[in-house]
Amino acid sequence: MKHSGKLKLTTQGDLEIVMVREFDAQRGMVFDGLTKPELVRQWLFGPEGWSLVECAIDLQVGGKYRYVWRHGNGKEMGMEGAYREVKWPERLVHTEKFDQPWYPGEAVTTTVLGERGGKTIFTATMVYESRDARDAVIRSNMEAGVAASYDRLEGVLAEMG
Numbered sequence: 001m002k003h004s005g006k007l008k009l010t011t012q013g014d015l016e017i018v019m020v021r022e023f024d025a026q027r028g029m030v031f032d033g034l035t036k037p038e039l040v041r042q043w044l045f046g047p048e049g050w051s052l053v054e055c056a057i058d059l060q061v062g063g064k065y066r067y068v069w070r071h072g073n074g075k076e077m078g079m080e081g082a083y084r085e086v087k088w089p090e091r092l093v094h095t096e097k098f099d100q101p102w103y104p105g106e107a108v109t110t111t112v113l114g115e116r117g118g119k120t121i122f123t124a125t126m127v128y129e130s131r132d133a134r135d136a137v138i139r140s141n142m143e144a145g146v147a148a149s150y151d152r153l154e155g156v157l158a159e160m161g
Contacts, residue, residue, distance in 0.1 A: 006154075007147040014131040017138065019124045021150055025157040027113040027120040028089035033153050033160075034111065035059050035092065043152035045069075046077070047145040054078070061086055065094065081106075089113060096126075103136040105129030122150075 054068035
């Protein structure tokens with residue numbers, strides 16, 4: 001198990017990565033923070049040196065989302081997917097595929113938001129098409145970038161709160 005601050009990341013089976021993090025906010029606020037473009041733009045910056053330049057979210061079953069990040073050197077990285085399940089405030093299932101595939105295939109992420117004592121327990125399970133794809137993600141800098149982004153999300157939630 002890896003820990004990046006408050007984020008705990010583990011592997012499960014051959015295809016899955018599981019991320020768990022507690023947020024000091026009610027789950028409806030966390031769900032909104034994950035899905036409302038005006039909030040996502042405040043925290044989803046990506047890795048160091050990157051900024052989010054496109055954020056489109058059609059939050060409904062079959063709806064699509066798209067994010068594009070740009071590095072200070074002008075390089076861009078895009079990602080998109082479709083929503084398979086949207087159940088406010090507790091569950092979200094969506095696909096994920098990068099424009100420049102740095103891992104093979106598509107991933108499916110299931111996010112579950114539980115609530116305990118006014119805090120939200122965020123659990124995201126990402127299922128990849130192969131062990132090689134999952135392992136490529138583990139070897140990347142994804143964990144540090146996700147941990148930093150979720151720390152920024154917690155700040156956004158505190159301001160809402």
